[in-house]
Amino acid sequence: MNVLLDNLALFREGFLGTLWLTVVSALLAVVLGLLIAGFRVSPVPPLRIFGTLWVNVLRNTPLTLLFLVAFFVVPKVLFPGVDSFVLAVCACGFYTSSFVAEAVRSGINTVPMGQAEAARAIGMTFTQTMRIVVLPQATRSVIPPLSSIFIALTKNTAVAGAFDNVDLFNIQKTLSNDGYDIAVIFIWITLGYLVITYAINGLFRLLEKGLEVAR
């Protein structure tokens, strides 16, 4: 039972690695997801096509394949010498952004058409209409699916562990090479993931409650 205490520093490193990967990828996914959702409902056809392609390509590609592309194609062809953390964040963030975009788009669809029409009728541009009128009202219905998406993201970051990023999944390999009991390692690793996913769970529950009051 000394796996944890003997390797506290390593566990800490792994936990923070997973946490950091999750947070940065989630931020990237939200920014890109909002943008792509905007593209998909925009009045400009090329943007709509781009948005649809983005979602369909990324959502339908296995994450591991995206990682293979990110780690073996991108550095060779486009940007040699990029940090493996950046590559992992890009793979996870891009992949998750397609799910975020669809969740946001479903939220946009819950806002009655008349709201956007009224905003356009007083002279707001498309971006203003989205930012000031539609998205704030869409938020409430986007929160529950987003929490599922981010929990899935947390677990997906394990793939990055297989690609040379130090995270919870990655230290598991190190520890079992050191000869510790695999079952005990797994228990502690699982607890590490649960801490993060439950935190996401709680955070989104708070968000949902907060938004309930605001109208």
Place this chain on the structure above:
Amino acid sequence: MSEVSVTKDAGGPEPATDKLVVLDNINKHFGALHVLQDIDLTIARGEVVVVIGPSGSGKSTLCRTINRLETVDSGSITIDDKPLPEEGRELAKLRADVGMVFQSFNLFAHKTVLENVTLGQTKVRRTDKQTAEQKGRALLDRVGVGNQADKYPAQLSGGQQQRVAIARALAMDPKVMLFDEPTSALDPEMINEVLEVMQQLARDGMTMVVVTHEMGFARSAANRVVFMADGRIVEEATPEQFFSNPRSDRAKDFLSKILHH
């Protein structure tokens, strides 16, 4: 009310500045349905035009094409001598000058009544917040809902919401106001409070296009009645002429059905 001339069929050419909205040979299809057929309509500055007709006649669509909430297939629309631009910043700018009041109010549900009236001023006209609020409150007083400024739209009655919607449109200092069946979603007892606001607006000289089923309003406030059926303008006349002596059979038929109860 009769000092504004009926522009259709009027004699010589009028000065261009008098024509605020000009629709020229507008056609629009919804799939196979030809909803607007060769529509020509000119609205003079200060004129109140009431559009009536059976449902499905295209009158709402016509109203919505004027600020391009509906696109048209062919024909041209000019407002204040400027043709309606394509979707984008220019169109947004032009829409700010065209007030619109919807059948279902469409107040911003997540904003207070006052914010509804100031939002366009601050975000589109870039007025500072204090000036916008002053003007907003004055407009809310004018339509009789000044004491509701800090409530959310859902807390107001339909009639109050629609009056806020009128105030929201007026806050942009529009050149013309479009009303798309403003009283159709209201309880009967609330129709009058909205019509009174519109009547006052008409008396103040606002240029208005009103799609409505309120014949009383058409009679008392309109300079001109436009009767539409099956996507065409069938008849245009002064209210007195139209209601007492309609020329087309379609209008006679329509009036006989609605004026009986």
